[in-house]
Amino acid sequence: MTSLDDLSVTQLKGVGNALAEKLAKLGIYSLQDLLFHLPHRYEDRTRVIPMGSLRIGDVAVVEGDVMKTDLVMGRRRSLQVTLKDETGFLVMRFFHFNAAQKNQLSEGARVRCFGEVRPGRAGYEFYHPEYQVSPPPMPDEGQATLTPVYPLTEGIQQPRVRGLCQQALAYLRRYPIKDWLPPELLADYQLPAITDAVQLVHLPPANAPVHLLMEGRHPAQQRLVMEELLAHQLSLLQVREQIQAREALPLLPTGELTRQFLDSLPFSLTGAQRHVLSDIRQDLSQPLPMLRLVQGDVGSGKTVVAAVAALQAIGAGAQVALMAPTEILAEQHFQNFSSWLEPLGIELAWLSGKVKGKARQQAREKVVSGQAGVVIGTHALFQDDVQFQRLALVIVDEQHRFGVHQRLALREKGVGGTLAPHQLIMTATPIPRTLAMSAYADLDTSVIDELPPGRKPIETIVLPDTRREDVVERVRKACREGRQAYWVCTLIEESEALQCQAAEVTAAELVERLPELKVGLVHGRLKAAEKAAVMESFKTGELDLLVATTVIEVGVDVPNASLILIENPERLGLAQLHQLRGRVGRGEQASFCVLMYHPPLSQNGKARLQALRDSQDGFYIAEKDLEIRGPGEVLGTRQTGMMQFRLADFERDKGWIEPVKEMAPGLMESPEIVSGLIRRWLGERLRYGDV
Structure with a gap:
């Protein structure tokens, strides 16, 4: 039919x-x-508004007679049509027009038009409005309908x-x-x-x-919203099914390596870490690929959890790949894992875009021969020439920086090319629960919701940049007392070159103002080796003050740093600010985060900075971020094509998320319904699960 x-x-x-x-x-x-x-x-076009009562920014229907039509030769040629009614006049301006249009809009013509009021050279103007010449009478009030906008x-x-x-x-x-x-x-x-x-x-x-x-709350709209959310949920469950249709190598815990590792740590695990590890231990023991997302706030100890998971795989005779989105973060993991695992006799390999020639060849040989138990790197791990001997566990840090297709690409590198590796996804960007339930429906979620003992709360101070002098003094005082500080320069436009330049100018200014301090600089344009050398000097205490762009956002751990200053924090999202703030508060002393904004602040900016001042809880901050910025930005680049809803709105429609999550598994038993709904709502974007 x-x-x-x-x-x-x-x-x-x-x-x-x-x-x-x-x-x-x-x-x-x-x-x-x-x-x-x-x-x-x-749009409500059911009433004609008198021109005399319009204000800038109004979106309205007006009707009047053409007083005059002029061709205006400015920087851009335009057609200027002046309309009048009994209360005033208004200009319709067209930058794209033809002779027929000009003749149609001649003096005396009756015109009804719809547009947004803007200030112009000749008073209030509509740019390229929709219009009708000799319009029919307006419908009676009881007959008028709203106009859809597509x-x-x-x-x-x-x-x-x-x-x-x-x-x-x-x-x-x-x-x-x-x-x-x-x-x-x-x-x-x-x-x-x-x-x-x-x-x-x-x-x-x-x-x-x-x-x-x-x-967007009419029952007809809500019917469609619910179906759209359901289609997205089903598509992710389908991705999960596709991955779990392949077997995985069951990694049975021997416990010996893990015990040695935990005994060597100078602290014991928190209850939350132990709880998450018990989930992971169970998943890894199964012949189905683990798909687990571990969320933990800044400093909650996710890396230790990842190391214990890696040891379970190595103990079972398998290899582990750990992938991070940036060189700095990957390098930090490499240093941590080397110091933890090499004493246990485990070899590591390092692969990033910057590892070239002979060094790359040697790293690849260690991986393919199985000599390296753990391979750490950036997305260079995806490349075709990287072959593993017995890859059974993939750990991905900061998942939202990778598309789902990149994560799925690693599944082809599993044992013998037939067994799918287990996947452990980690993020220090807490994801609001509603968003996690929808955007990560293909993953089981665990949360490390407890900070290690001894972490002191960070005091957050918000100041206008007119108080720059005071802030410089504050930095001087902290460093004189033997502590270290960060000074973060945020994005200028979207240009990396300008961003690095701003950091260079700031560093030069601070060197001049604080001659007694040793000042270092890191930004995105430095070579990896230079960046690593500066970070190392800061870590060992040779530098007092580190001026940086947001490259230091994730994974930099210097316990002696107790002050971070962030310039123009209004340019950043809340989650990113929370991440940056987490660079301090890692030692015993009281720590401070100073947010130095450029007035005036928008309402949005005020709300963001207030949320940071109010709370240290990453999950609370993530909920606020979602309210303020919406899901697309909070999730970053995850899932090309995902989260671009036609009708659903996360904040407005979050009440549907729980019911949809409950409905979806039952419907998965009817393949015809699943493919019908996914085809209807995701159409050509349907295939992001197939790699």
Whole structure:
């Protein structure tokens, strides 16, 4: 039986090959795709607003007569059309126009237009508004409906998409949309059928509650939101199934290496670390690949947990790969693991983009022969020429910096190319629970929610940069007392060159102002060896003050550093600021974080800095970050194509996350439903699980 999925958009009037190609850029090929290209907001065009009552920033419908039409030759040629009504006048300005348009908008024509009020040379202006010449009468109040606004791509205007969606709705009578969800499930949540929901969202009736539609809370929108969240959940469970369809090598714990390692540590594990290790021990013993995410706040001891997991694999005669997103972090892991594991007779290999020639050749030979029990590096570990003898455990640090496809690429390097390696994913960026349940549905989650004893809380101080003098004195005082400090220069624009330049200028200024202190500098443009040498000097106490860009965000551990100053913290996300703050507070002494902002602060900036001042808890901060910035930014680059929702909004719709998580496993037993929902909502992005 023919369905909307089988009918091409070229069935619609006015859709030739050129328009079909543009629609394909939006992922629209069939009529079903078009009907699931949903409006992301609505505009209220039900009333004409008098021009005299407009304010800058208003989005409104106005109607009036053309007073005059001028061609203006400025820096860019434009068509300037002045409209007037009884209360005032307004200019419509077009930078792209043709002769027909100019003739149509001649003096005396009656025009209704819709746009956003901006200040202009000739008073208030609308740039490129939608307009009608000789418009029909406005509908009566009881008949007026909201106007949907759709996501666009280059070369397709809003009216064109609106027209196509209206045409497609006419097909719904003959070809209703398949409802994949069981009727009892819809009844439980009092949700409408899918065809009714789609119809209403594209064409809200005049009596629909405007406020609910504008906020995305109408039952028809919520029906679609729930289905979209469910499709994402199912797609990740499918990724998990694909990985777990392959067997893994069961790594049975012998305990001998682990016991020696734990005995050598100068501290004992926290309860939270022991709890997480018990989860990992059990997972690694199974013939199914472990897929576990370990979240732990800054300084909670994730690296020790990773080392114990590695020892379980090595004890069972297997190899371990540890992958980190940056050279600095990978190097830090290499140093830690070397100092812990070499005394136990375990060899390590180091592979990063910077390891070239003979050194790389030697490292690869140690890996392929199995001589190296642990291989540590950056994404260089993915490369085809890196072959393992018996890889059974992959540890990935700061997972959100890698796409899911990169993590999946390592599964091909498992024992004999047939057994999938176990995967342990670590992050020091606490992920809000709701987000973890959705974005990481393919992983089991463990949380290290306890800091080691003796960690002192860090006092956070927020100051305007007019107090720079005081801050420099504060640095001088801390270093005089034998402690060390960081001075962090944040991003200027998105340019690495400018960022490094700013750090260089700051370092030069501080050398001049603090001649008695030894000042070092690290930024992204230094060679790895130079960076490592400066970091080493800071670690050993040869340097008092380290000026750095945000490259020091993760994994740098200097217990004697008790003061960190962050310039322009308003430019960074909360999670990143929390990470930077975690560079201090690692020793016995009281520690301070000074956030020096450039006034005036936006509301958003104030909220972020206040959240940091209020709390040391990474999970609280992550929830705040999600509220303020939304999921796309909080997750960074994880899962290309993931988290780009058409309709769902994490903050507004988090109430659905728990029910969706409960529904999904039951539906996984019906492959037809799973593929139908994933195809409908993820379309061409469906394949991110296949590598």
